[in-house]
Amino acid sequence: MENSVKYKVLIIDDEQPIRRLLRMTLEANDYKVLEEGNAREGLLSVSMNKPDVVLLDLGLPDEDGLAVLQKLREWSNLPIIVLTVRDDESTKIAALDTGADDYVTKPFNTGELLARVRVAIRHSLRLDESPVFISGDLEIDLNTRIVKVNHNEVKLTATEFSLLTLFARNAGKVLTHSFISQKIWSNPYSSNAQILRVHIAQLRKKIEKNPSLPALLITEPGVGYRLKINPA
């Protein structure tokens, strides 16, 4: 990372070993790390130190993580990444709906965690406002509305294009089913669930090398979809 300014990451987690490990990982990648062990001091630290990203554990001793999230969102737009234990979709969705930018499941892969942090900072600082989005073989020009895969133009329907644009604008972030439905059809309800899946399947056929094993448009089971920035 070519961080001329060191970005500040605040870790709010009651487990000290986790905080130590996160500090190690983040400092090795040129972040400045702040840490707090409970909700009260965490909230205080956010207002005092103005971090660039918050890593918030949902299982805090003094207050429910979702409540902390809600309090933060009342006055701050800073990116918040939630740390959850195990695959608990309803908690993830609740966190995302409350305003979390993303989540990482414990036990986490540090590479994945760093990627999430990078994406969150980039979105909050609007570092990628460029009209051209490139990820792997995929190239989207938001101005000319041209989508290329492996330098060959692909024809998309209007809905498919809206979907892809939505993903590109939020590249790297998980988007919940209801968020997508809200944005595309102005209707967050599940009546669109089936239609959404049909469109995603169609879109994958057009942009993925192997549509049955997608590398770009990733399913987050039970939660939503994510457009990968740099597919392996």
Next chain:
Amino acid sequence: MSRVHYMRKQNTALEFLAALATTIFVAAVCYPVQDSIGYQSVGLIFLMAISILSLFLGRAALIFAAILNFGVWNFFFIQPLYTFRVHSLHDLIALFTNLIVAIAASALINRIKKSQVTMLKSQEQLELVHRFLESLNDAISIKDVVKRVEEGIKNNFGADVVIYLKQKAGQGLDQRPFGNQDLHSVQLLHAARNAFINQRGNTAETLDHIMIYPLVEARIPIGVIGIKFEGNLLPKDEKMIFLQSFITLIASALDREMNIDQVKEKEITLQSEKLFQTVLNSVSHELKTPIAIISAAVANLNDVKTSSEPGLRKQIGEELEIASKRLNHLVENILDMSRIDSGLLRMNMQVCDMADLVGVVYNDLKIKDHELRIEMDENLPFIRADITLLKQAMINILHNAVSYTPEKSMILIEVRKISPDDIAIKIKDEGPGIPEQFLPRLFEKFYRVPGTRSGGTGLGLTISRAIAELHGGTVNVRNRPEGGLELIITLKINHGELS
């Protein structure tokens, strides 16, 4: 009993009528001839009529007949006629003799009748006791016995019943009441405990009109029964004996069920202890292996000789990664199993694209050492499912396929619509398969095929099947004719309404 009683009541009116008719008849026949036979003979004829009547009538009707005869004889036949006055002592004695004979005869006859009725009753009672015994013999549990006891006592004695049984462990009486809970009270329990400890044979104590009897089988007290009669009327001696025979039967039936319970409990304890031992052995081994690897790897990292060499360090890192993944997989399996077992699993049913499911599984598993092929029917319908659970079900199966087949061999995932209602996910491998005799037990909790190498708790397939069943589906297994194992998850397309 009630039937006998009823019959007699109906007859009483008839009996009085018969007594009246007989008296009138005798009087009418004797009146014209009284001068020739003498009034004393008429008295004898009346006496004869009473004797004959005593064979047929009850006591009341007979006494009525005697008094009537006495009156009629006095009025129509004894001087002075047409008055109830008697002049001679002689006549007075005759009159009273007549009356006393009538009463004595009726008493005698009645005693005979009564013993007949008692016989009839005891026969009837015997039958009732027998029926009660049969009902108790059919009982299948303590609760069932109590239910039948309540019925039997209600029907035969019009009484309510509460039963306390002896503690399973320990000497005293358990405080849990069986039967009619309304009768239960702390005082009653206290009295029952006294009766239980003192065990006063057949004598009953009463409290609030509840009769308390110890239940004794083979001289060992097994509990106490409390009986509350309707209107708080204690039954008479004869009925009490009848009740005694019921209580004896109740005691032996309860004793029988308590013994069966005890045997069953012992069996269950034994089984669960065995299962616990198996689990402990397999889980502790599985938990300890990755921990051992992690601590060894860490020791290596702390040792300058090994950690300074980049090649070795990379190897150590890989070992650490594998060990922590294995540990995580294990813990998740145990958590999944307990969530499923506890019934607290909340399903997050959503529209699910099979292609999506397979893609997610593929991304999660990252199969490296095997060749993975995926074949899916075109235009598979969406199903309604919890994709995270289905993912777990598939991963567990694939995990086995990867673990127990040679490297570089192929694993094939096939998704097919096999009928208008069903989708099948088939996972086929090219490994050695599993001996047929072990297949039926493959999905049992903690079951591991004998002779397989370590690594696994025997929970994976149990979880997979439980998940499929939560979706109204099944998991089946077979050895492929061409070699290798095939696991088939069958899912209902229309399980739950599609939104």
